Amino acid sequence: MISFRxxxxxxxxxxxxxxxxxxxxxxxxxxxGPSASGKSTFLKSVMGLVPHFYGGEVSGSVDVxxxxxxxxxxxxxxxxxxxxxxxxxxxxxxDRVLEDVMLGPLNHGASWSEAEALAxxxxxxxxxxxxxxxxxxxxxxxxxxxxxxAGILATGPDVVLLDEPLSQxxxxxxxxILDLIPEMxxxxxxxxxxxxxxxxxxxxxVAREGxxxxxxxxxxxxxxxxxxxxxxxxxLEAEDVHFSYGDRAVLEGASLELREGEILFxxxxxxxxxxxxxxxLVGLLEPSSGTVRILGRDPRSMDPLExxxxxxxxxxxxxxxxxxxTVGGExxxxxxxxxxxxxxxxWLRRARIRADPGASPRDLSxxxxxxxxxxxxxxxxxxxxxxxxxxxxxxxxxxAELVRFLDELAGSGMGILVATHDLDFARAAGxxxxxxxxxxxxxx
Amino acid sequence: xxxxxxxxxxxxxxxxxxxxxxxxxxxxQLSLLLIFLMxxxxxxxxxxxxxxxxxxxxxxxxxxVMNLILVRTGPRVxxxxxxxxxxxxxxxxxxxxxxxxxxxxxxxxGLGAREVAASMPGILFRTSFLVFLSxxxxxxxxxxxxxxxxxxxIRGAPVGRGPWRKRITSAARLVxxxxxxxxxxxxxxxEAMEARGFGxxxxxxxxxxxxxxxxxxxxxxxxxxxxxxxxxxxxxLFSVPLLVGAAL
Numbered sequence: 001m002i003s004f005r006x007x008x009x010x011x012x013x014x015x016x017x018x019x020x021x022x023x024x025x026x027x028x029x030x031x032x033g034p035s036a037s038g039k040s041t042f043l044k045s046v047m048g049l050v051p052h053f054y055g056g057e058v059s060g061s062v063d064v065x066x067x068x069x070x071x072x073x074x075x076x077x078x079x080x081x082x083x084x085x086x087x088x089x090x091x092x093x094x095d096r097v098l099e100d101v102m103l104g105p106l107n108h109g110a111s112w113s114e115a116e117a118l119a120x121x122x123x124x125x126x127x128x129x130x131x132x133x134x135x136x137x138x139x140x141x142x143x144x145x146x147x148x149x150a151g152i153l154a155t156g157p158d159v160v161l162l163d164e165p166l167s168q169x170x171x172x173x174x175x176x177i178l179d180l181i182p183e184m185x186x187x188x189x190x191x192x193x194x195x196x197x198x199x200x201x202x203x204x205x206v207a208r209e210g211x212x213x214x215x216x217x218x219x220x221x222x223x224x225x226x227x228x229x230x231x232x233x234x235x236l237e238a239e240d241v242h243f244s245y246g247d248r249a250v251l252e253g254a255s256l257e258l259r260e261g262e263i264l265f266x267x268x269x270x271x272x273x274x275x276x277x278x279x280x281l282v283g284l285l286e287p288s289s290g291t292v293r294i295l296g297r298d299p300r301s302m303d304p305l306e307x308x309x310x311x312x313x314x315x316x317x318x319x320x321x322x323x324x325x326t327v328g329g330e331x332x333x334x335x336x337x338x339x340x341x342x343x344x345x346x347w348l349r350r351a352r353i354r355a356d357p358g359a360s361p362r363d364l365s366x367x368x369x370x371x372x373x374x375x376x377x378x379x380x381x382x383x384x385x386x387x388x389x390x391x392x393x394x395x396x397x398x399x400a401e402l403v404r405f406l407d408e409l410a411g412s413g414m415g416i417l418v419a420t421h422d423l424d425f426a427r428a429a430g431x432x433x434x435x436x437x438x439x440x441x442x443x444x
Numbered sequence: 445x446x447x448x449x450x451x452x453x454x455x456x457x458x459x460x461x462x463x464x465x466x467x468x469x470x471x472x473q474l475s476l477l478l479i480f481l482m483x484x485x486x487x488x489x490x491x492x493x494x495x496x497x498x499x500x501x502x503x504x505x506x507x508x509v510m511n512l513i514l515v516r517t518g519p520r521v522x523x524x525x526x527x528x529x530x531x532x533x534x535x536x537x538x539x540x541x542x543x544x545x546x547x548x549x550x551x552x553x554g555l556g557a558r559e560v561a562a563s564m565p566g567i568l569f570r571t572s573f574l575v576f577l578s579x580x581x582x583x584x585x586x587x588x589x590x591x592x593x594x595x596x597x598i599r600g601a602p603v604g605r606g607p608w609r610k611r612i613t614s615a616a617r618l619v620x621x622x623x624x625x626x627x628x629x630x631x632x633x634x635e636a637m638e639a640r641g642f643g644x645x646x647x648x649x650x651x652x653x654x655x656x657x658x659x660x661x662x663x664x665x666x667x668x669x670x671x672x673x674x675x676x677x678x679x680x681l682f683s684v685p686l687l688v689g690a691a692l
Contacts, residue, residue, distance in 0.1 A: 053635050078641035085639075090584075090632040093577060093640070107641035137584055151640070284594050308600030320588075320628075321595040323621050337600035362624070377599070 001025060002046060002159070002187060006060035009041065009050050016056065017041045019212045022205075024189070028182055030199065031191040032218065033207030034395040035366040039191035040086055042205075042212050043161040046189065047083045048074045065158060065187075079108055082152035082185070083161040086393070089141070091148040097139070098123070098132040100147065104155035115154075122154035123147075127176060138245075141316070141389070142169050142270020142421065149177070153184060160185035164192055164393060170269045170421040193395035223428035224400055226407040231259035231431070235383050235415040236281060241290035242439075243273075243280050250276045251287070252439030260383065263406055263416045265426035267444065268436035274419035275316055275388050277436060281417070282311050282386055295383065308334050312377030316388040319361070319369035327364070328357030330372060335380040342379045350408070351375040352401060367398030371405060378409060385409060387418045391425040403429045446488030446690045451551065453655040456662040457484065457689040458547040464669065464682060465543035471532065473679055474539035480683035481543055485550050488690035493550035500545040504538035511537050577633075588625050592618050661689035 002024040010016035017038040031039050044050045048069030051058045062069050069077050082104070085091045094100035101119035102112075110118065123129045128146045131139065139147060145165070152160060162181070166174050178198040181188055190199070191207075195217055206215030236258040243251040250273035258264050268274050279285040281292055283299025292299060299307055312334070315321050324330045328344045335342045344357045351371040355364055361372055370390055378385055391399050399422075406429050410416050420426055426433050433444035446454055461481045468474050485491050517529030593603045596618060603614045665685040672678035 047639055049635060049639060053638055074635075074638040075641055075644060078639055078644070083639050085632065085636060087632045090629055091636040091640070093633065093636065104640050107644050109645040137587065155641075279594075282598060284598060304597050304602040304605070305600045308598060311598065313595075313598040315591060315595055320625055321592060321621075323592070323596060323599075323617060325620065333601070334599040 001063070001065070002189075003063040004045075004060065005063075007045070007062055008057075008059045009045060010057045011041075011050075011054055012056050015210065017045070017207075017210045017212055019045070019060075022212070022214070024187065024203070026186045027188070027202030028199070029187070029189045029203050029205060030195065030201035031189060031205045031207055031212070032193070032195060032215065033191075034193065034397060035393075037207040038210040038212060039207045040163050041210075042207065043083060043163050043189060043191055045069070046159065046161055047081050048072055048077045049083070078104070078155070078157075080157060081159040081161065082155055082157035084145075084149050084152050084163055084165055086163040088145045088148040091151065092136040092139075092144060095135055095137075096132075097128075097134050097136055097147045097150075100136055101150045101154050104151055108155060118154045118156070119150070122150040125153065125180070126150050127173075140271035140275075141392075142173060145169060146173065146177075146270075157185050159187040159189070162188065162190045165190060166192060166196065170267075171423055173270055193393075221396070223396070223403055223424055225428050226263065226403055226410070226430075228431060229261045229263075229407075229410050231262040232413065233260055234258070235260050236292075236294055236417065238281055238292045239290055241277075241280060241287045241292060243276060243285060243287050245276075249439060251280065251290075253290070254436065254439065254441045255290075256434060256441055258384065258415045258417050260413050260415045261410055262431050263410050263418065263429055265430035265433045266417065266419045266436055266441065267421060267423060267426055267433060270421065272436045273439065274421075274436055278313070278386050278388050278417070278419050282313050283307060284313075305337060308382075309338055309380065310383050312374075312380075312382045312385045314373050314377050314385075314387045314390060316392065318373035318388075318390070319366075321373070322361040322369075325360055326357060327353065327355050327359050327361055327372060330361050330376045331357075331379050333376060338380055340380050347375045347379050351405060367394060367401060370394065370398065371401065374402075374405065374409075378414065381412075381414075383413075383415060385414050385416045387416070389420055389422075390418065391420060391422045399425055399428075446484075446692070447490050447553075449658070449692075450655060453658040453689075454551040456655055456658040457488070457686050458551050460662055460665050460669075460682070460686060462544050462547045464679075465540045468540075468679075469532075469536050471535040471539060473675075474536055474543065476679045477683070478539055478543050478546075480679065480687065481547060484683075484687050484690035485546070487687060488550075490550045490553055490690075493546065493553040496545060496549045497542070500542055503545075504541050507541055508534040508538035510534070584629065585622075585626060588629070589618070589622055592622055592625075657692055658689045661685040661692075665689075 004019040004022040006021060007019040031042060033039050041050055045062055046064055046069060050056065052073040058070060065080055067077060067080065092100050094103055098119055101122055102115040105115035105118045123132055126146050126149060131143055131147060149165065165177060169177060175198060178196060181190060181199060204215045204217055205212055234257055239255045241251050241254045254277055266274055280287050286300055294310055322330055324333055331344050331347050332342045353368045353372055361369060364372060390402060406416055434441045435444050446457055461477060464477055465474060468477065482494065485493055511534030512526045512530045515530035515533045516527050518527045520527050521531060596603055601614055603618065604611055665682050668681040669678060672681050
């Protein structure tokens with residue numbers, strides 16, 4: 001049993017969670033809630049990471065299978081509890097996947113050969129045995145998430161805590177993980193923004209502004225769809241594009257055409273090369289063969305300023321790419337390089353960012369950060385906007401805002417290209433969807 | 445192949461070459477030793493280490509010239525301001541330096557910090573793991589830096605182009621965001637290490653099977669050196685077991 005009694009925790013910054021009295025029996029517990037509602041902190045309380053790692057104030061008690069995480073701390077709790085982090089990329093500590101998955105069993109006293117056997121079993125269980133020899137920093141987001149999950153399962157924990165485990169996965173991998181979740185441990189706590197219908201939890205908790213309460217299955221609302229627009233002239237085209245990282249071929253004849261006013265989505269399995277394709281299309285990477293044209297010109301031959309005038313690009317994990325320390329500075333970044341002036345207040349209104357231009361971009365909410373990154377990429381009014389996984393880890397409300405924002409930008413004549421594994425988002429916002437698989441693009 | 449073996453196995457094969465070079469003084473024998481060492485590297489898949497010769501050869505020439513000038517023993521070489529002793533000693537020193545540099549570079553060539561740390565008997569586990577972890581993070585930080593540079597470039601502020609002042613300003617602009625990113629990363633990594641039970645057990649990579657044949661061959665090689673009846677074939681008898689060790 002996992003029991004909370006009058007439990008409250010406050011980070012040194014003042015934010016925190018309030019759980020009160022709560023008992024969780026075996027089976028799957030789904031913790032639902034929007035971004036920054038306290039879901040991750042709740043899971044970290046079960047592991048003992050709060051207050052051990054963060055400091056802060058704690059009151060009340062937590063009992064996990066007879067253990068006290070507040071007294072024992074995460075290191076000793078790790079013998080019975082495994083946590084998949086939201087920032088799973090940095091949970092991978094070793095250079096090769098197999099050795100990383102072995103790390104938990106080795107830390108818990110297994111011999112090298114025992115750890116190797118446990119790691120291989122965990123990798124096979126998740127269907128990623130082929131990744132065993134790969135360098136961890138070369139994995140795609142989805143592959144890294146599965147490798148991190150294998151690292152948890154290899155230790156055979158009784159309690160498995162999964163912090164947004166489906167955020168990076170393509171529908172195929174997501175289905176497999178959803179099937180596996182009930183078998184991962186005696187107690188499985190899953191935090192997510194939304195309820196996946198394939199997951200049949202034994203109970204649901206709802207996180208709202210730091211309060212964790214028993215709840216019911218919410219009504220599933222589809223994302224609002226884009227009204228649709230009129231496509232104009234071709235602004236970006238690629239034909240028979242090939243690209244490899246060393247011996248590993250990523251693109252093997254990809255072709256596409258993007259028109260002005262159109263929102264084109266590229267989806268595909270994890271590790272299929274979506275991010276690489278975007279970088280090739282905007283000229284950050286050089287294709288080994290094939291042609292890319294932005295308004296009829298090769299982007300690799302363009303001056304960076306000239307290219308920036310035509311293309312806005314938002315990287316995956318865009319908020320990490322903020323360069324300026326104020327919201328106004330971020331919005332004006334490209335325009336100032338081009339000698340243009342930006343109406344900062346107007347863009348804050350259009351992107352629905354309720355912040356002062358002098359505020360730090362890192363202090364904005366998750367949804368505002370992604371809209372700021374997009375607004376900064378388009379404030380100088382480029383012809384093309386390219387977005388890499390803009391809906392990653394975003395809740396329903398943020399995605400709905402994104403659909404509206406992209407619709408407005410496409411309505412102004414901008415051609416928008418989006419790479420995502422989020423099919424709901426693609427269906428709601430896209431005019432067309434292409435699938436990248438085996439290095440080539442095909443209509444969905 | 446030696447390139448796939450641990451540091452210890454590499455040291456057992458390449459170390460004897462290094463020690464032999466310190467014991468020999470005849471330039472012909474040292475040249476032969478150098479040839480056998482290079483053959484071992486070719487057989488052991490460590491040929492890439494010979495790239496160090498681009499730097500080692502000029503350095504060896506400097507050593508040779510300095511010894512030519514400074515060592516004034518034996519008769520003078522006709523018409524030149526150098527002595528036979530200086531020529532012999534300078535050549536030996538240069539060849540010896542090539543053997544020492546090449547064998548030590550090859551021993552570490554292609555090994556990650558974790559392999560090196562794990563090969564050190566008695567080294568403190570936590571220290572060696574943290575040394576490894578720091579090296580593991582280098583590609584992550586490098587990727588962060590590359591992403592930021594690309595983000596700046598695509599936003600019209602390329603780094604490392606234009607006049608010097610502009611290059612410095614554009615690079616300096618990225619220092620703060622990179623520092624913030626690195627701090628974020630470090631926090632998550634620290635948290636992950638705690639959650640994965642780091643420090644509960646002092647595990648080590650097993651090394652027993654890996655180096656046993658190499659230890660045997662190194663012992664045969666040393667015996668051949670000690671028991672060889674003729675100086676002229678000593679280097680050959682000594683090197684053959686090491687060549688086999690390199691190929692294993």
